[in-house]
Amino acid sequence: MTLPLLAIFHSFGAVIFFLGLQGMLFLPLTLVYELWKSRFLKRTDRFIGRVTVLIPAYNEEKTIRATITSVLASVYPSFEVIVVNDGSTDATEDAIADFIREKTIRYIKKPNNGKASALNAGIEAAEGEVVIFTDADSIFLPDTIAKMARWFADSSIDAVCGNDAPLHPSTAIQKFLTITTHIGTGFVRRALSVMRCLPIITGNLGAIRTKVLRDIGGFREIWGEDLEITFRLYRHGKRIIFDPEPRVIAECPGTIGGLWKQRVRWIRSYIKISLIHRGLFFNPRYMPFSLYLPINFLNMAVLPLLQILMLFLIPWAYIGGHLYFIDTMEILSFLGVVFFFGIAVYSIALDREFLDYRYIFYGLLILPLSYFYNLVAAYSWIKELEGAPEKWEKTERRRVFALARPKWEYAVAAVFLIVSSSVATYYAINYLKAPSIYNARFALGLSTHFDAWGDWRKAVSSVLNRPDVGGGRIIGVSAGRPEWAYFKWKGHEGSWSNHQRGAKEDLVERAATTFKRAGFKVAAFIDIYGPAYIEKHPGAAAVGFDGKANTEQLGFMELTEGEWGRLVLDMVEYLAKNYPIDVIDLTEMPYYSYSYNTADLKSYAALTNRADWPRTAEGLVDRDDPSIWEWRSTLMEEFIRKAAERAHRHGKELYVDVPVSWKDFANNGRESGLDYRRVLRHADNIVVWNYFYLEGLPSSSSEGLSRYMSANFAPDDYYISLGLWGKTSAMDPKTFSEGLKYTMDGGSRRIWVTPDSMVTDDHWRELVKQLKGD
DSSP: OHHHHHHHHHHHHHHHHHHHHHHHHHHHHHHHHHHHHHHHHHHSOOOOOOEEEEEEESSOTTTHHHHHHHHHTOOOSSEEEEEEEESOOSSHHHHTHHHHHTTSSEEEEEOOOOHHHHHHHHHHHOOSSEEEEOOTTOEEOTTHHHHHHGGGGSTTOOEEEEEEEESSOOSHHHHHHHHHHIIIIIIIIHHHHHHTOOOOOOTTSEEEEHHHHHHTTSOOSSTTHHHHHHHHHHHTTOOEEEEEEEEEEEOOOOSHHHHHHHHHHHHHHHHHHHHHTGGGTTOGGGTTHHHHHHHHHIIIIIHHHHHHHHHHHHHHHHHTTSSOOSSHHHHHHHTTHHHHHHHHHHHHHHHTOGGGGGGGGGGGGHHHHHHHHHHHHHHHHHHHHHTOOOOOOOOOOOOOOOOOOOHHHHHHHHHHHHHHHHHHHHHIIIIIOOOOSSOOSSEEEEEEOGGGSSSTTHHHHHHHTSTTGGGEEEEEEEEEETTEESSOOTTOGGGBOHHHHTOSSOHHHHHHHHHHHTTOEEEEEEEOOOHHHHHHOGGGEEEBTTSOEEEEEEOHHHHHTSHHHHHHHHHHHHHHHHSSOSEEEEESOOOSSBOOSHHHHHHHHHHHOOSSOOBOTTSSBOTTOHHHHHHHHHHHHHHHHHHHHHHHHTTOEEEEEEOOOSSOGGGTTGGGTOOHHHHTTTOSEEEEEEOHHHHTOOTTHHHHHHHHHHHHSOGGGEEEEEEOOOSSSOOOHHHHHHHHHHHHHTTOOEEEEEOGGGOOHHHHHHHHHHHHTO
8 A cells, every 4th residue: 555655655755756847947038028028119110000809798797897987098099998798687888878878888798698709799899900808807007908009009919817816805815815916927938938838818808809719710609718718819820928017906706705716717727628628638729828738737736636635634744754844944845835835926026026925924825725726626526527507606895995905014015025035035045055154163073873863864963953053164974884774775775763664764874964055064874882783792792801701892803804893894885885974983982992893803812923812910911001902903004994995985084983081081092992193194074072071070171172282183174072971861951061161271172962862952052152152
C-alpha cells in the first residue's frame, strides 16, 4: 500500500513543481509584455473607427443605469451603445426609459433566450467596426473605450481582452478577490498574451472586430459563451491580446455562497467547452495555444481533484517521514503561501494599484479557499457528468454608489509595506543566506547532533533560528559512527541509525545543504566509538590501565590497524566523496586510560622491545610512561595520515578533535596518542577540547590554555572547543560567558561551542555579547 501512495504523492509533487516553474517563467514574460506594449503603441497609428458597445441585460434594474451612464461619459469620438433586453421581468426597461426615449442608446427588446442570444442580436444590429461587449453591472472609466479600440489600428489584431476590478469591495471575500484579480489578470494574462495563449476574452470587457464576429457565426448559445468564442477564434487563426489598462469596475461575489455559484458556473463551462474543443489539444495547426490549453485544463480541472486526495495524503506523508520541514518558512513555502504573497505584491505593483496593498492580509484566505476551489471543481465534474441543468446563478447585484475608503485601510497598506519589507530582509539574511551582520570578535563554530532531538529536523532549525547566528563560521553535523550512521551509507544499510531509517531524506545531506545555503562552512563529525561492535566482538574492546574493558571504545589496534579502523576510513571517504560538506572531523579519538588489551601489548612490545607494559608500584599500567605515549602517537599519526589522504582526495579538509594536557599544556596531547604537532602534519586543523567544566576546573583555566595555544600554534591551525557538559549538569550561562572571555583574553580567536542542544537562550545571549564585544 505504501508504494502506490508514495507514487501518487511524488507524482503530484512533480506536477506541482512543473506548474510552479511555469509560474516562475511568467515573471520575465510580464516584463517582456510591458516592453512590447510600449513599443507597439508608439509605432501604431491612432484608431478612429466607430465602436459599438454592446450591453446584454436580464433583470438588471439595480445597475444598468449606472453602467450606461458610465459608457456615455466615455472620451471617444465615435461610438454607439446597444442595449439588448433579453426578456427582463423586473424594471430594467423603466430604469433606462429616458435613454430609450431620447435615443441616446439603441434599444432592442426580445424574448428571453440567454446571454449569447442577446449578444448575437446586438452584433446583427451593430454599425461599428469593433464590438465591445460588457455586462450590465460594469462601470466604464472615461478612457475604457479608447484604450480598447486603439489596438485595432493594427490589422493583425482581431480581439482584445480588457481588465476588471471589483466594485467597492466590502466583505473579506471581495477584498481577497481584489488581490487574486491582480494575479489572474495583471500577472498571468500579461504573460499569456506574450505567449499568444490567452485562454479567454472576459465577458465583462472584450472587443472583437465586427466582421470577424459575423464571419465565425457570433456567440454560441452555451454556458460560458465568452470562453467558447475565444477557443473558436483560435480555431480560425485569429490573434487575441490582453491589455490591463482599459478597465471596468464590476460586481464580484461577497459571500461563500455567491462565490460557490459563480465558480461552479465557471468550472462547469470550462470543462464542457474544453471537451467540445478537445481537438485543439496538442494540435500543431493551433500552436502555441494548443500546447498551453491541455496544461491549463490540467491545472483548472484535474489538479484540484488530486489536491483533495493530497489533503489526506499529507498527514500520512508527514507522520511516515516522507514529508518534513526544517522551519516555518518551509511550511509556508510548501503551502504556496510564500509564492502567493510574492506574486500578489508583484502583481499589484505591476498594475500600479498600490492602494490595494491595504487588502493584502486578506490573501491569507488562500489557505482555506484553495481547498474550497478544489471542492468546486469536484462538484462541477459531478454535475457536468450528471448533465445537471445549467442555471445562470449570476452574482447578486448591489446598487452602484461611491464608497469612501476607510482611513484605517491606508494605514494597513503602509504597515504591510513596512512589515513585508522587514520580513523579506530578515529571511534574506537569516534564511536564504546568513552572512555575518556584525564584526565578530572571533570565528565561531557550532556543533549539532541529531540524536539530541526527538525530531531530527530540530538539529538544523535549532541552529538557524537563533538570532544573530550569522556571526557563525562553521557548523558541525553529527554523521554518526560506522555502526550508527546519520546518512544513507550504501552497502551499510544495517548501520543506519533509527533517525535515518525513519526519514525519507538523507539527514547529513539535508542538514549540510541547508547550512551551506545559509552561508556556513559544514563539518561532518565521525565518532569512532562502537558499543554494538564490541557486543559482537568482546575481544575488540579497549582495556583500561586497571584491566577493566570499556563497553564503548574499541581497542587501539582495532582502530589503527583493524577492521573497525577500515570501516572508519571507508566512512571518511564515502562522506568526502558524496556529500556537500567542507570538513570531515574525527572525534572521540583520545587513548589515555584505555589502550591496553592483548593486541595493543603485542604492538607495543614490537615497537619498544619490552615484554610488558611499564607498571606503577601498585601493579597498574603506568599510562604516563613516555614510551607508551610515543607508541600511541606513532600509530595514531599513521591512521590520521590515511584519513587525511581520503578526505583530501575529494577536496575536503580533515579536522581531528584532541584533548587538553591539563597537567602540562606542553605535552600537546601526547599522553592520549594525539600529539598536536604530529596530527597537524596531516590534518588541516585540530579542535582542542576545553572541557574545563567537565574536568571540575575553574573557568579561568581557559585563559592559560588559550595563551599556550596562541603562543605555540598558528591561529588557523586550531579551534578551542568549549564544551557545555558537566559532571552532574550543564554549564551555567555565567560560567560559559566567563570561559569565552578567558579564552579570548588568552589570544585565541577561533572558538567552537558544543553541543547546540545544551545552548539555552541565556547561553546564546552571552555568546552574542562576547561575539559583538558588548
